[in-house]
Amino acid sequence: MRRRAVMTGLVVTLALAGCTYLDQRNDLYSGGPARREAAANAELQAAKTQQQDLQDQNLQLEREIERNTKRIDAAQSDLDRVTAELEAARKRKSVSDAEYRRLKADVAKTNQDLASVNMELKAGELTGNVDVAAKERQIDALEKxxxxxxxxLGMSPGS
Structure with missing residues (x-):
């Protein structure tokens, strides 16, 4: 009985080994390894292309953010000049106190809005999640x- 069990185990082992050999031989003859290698190479190329596209998009986003940041800096500089002119106009008494307070509040609000947009751009630069077109529209409105x-105040624009 024991001998029969050993013989049965040996036959099963040889049959499995033979099946594995036949499976590998058939896979080799049908071009299996080459086909898998070609598929892997195609996936690698697709991944490289996708990576390059993402790098290009990131570079474009960085350039747009930098351009908008420069616009914001220029607008804030202009607002600093507007503030100085507003103070000078007040000293010359060429604006009423009510008009001065209204203009001063408008300048402060515009400066605050520019700073907010600038912070959102910088945060978006770190996360890569920023709607540049929306920020450009906000900057356009603030420049107006x-x-x-x-x-x-009777200043020439951008002077």
Whole structure:
């Protein structure tokens, strides 16, 4: 009985080994390894292409953020000049106290909004999650507001 069990185990082992050999031989003859290598190479190329696309998108985003940051810096510099002109106009008494307070509040609000947009851009630069077009629209609106403040003080825009 024991001998029979050993013989049965040996037959099963040989049958499995033979099946494995036959499976490997058939896979080799049908081009299995080459096919798998070609598929892996195609996946690698697709991943490299995707990585390059993402790097290009990231570079474009960084450039847009940098450009908008420069616009914000220029607008804040202009607002500093508007503030100085507003103070000078007050000293010359060429604006009423009520008009001064209104313009001063408008300048402060515009400066605050510019700083907020700037912070959002910088945060978006770190996370890579920023709607540049929306920020550009906000900057455009704030630049128009700045121009109207300059006009109210009789300054030439961007002077």
């Amino acid at each position: 507001k700045k121009a109207s403040l300059e006009k109210a």
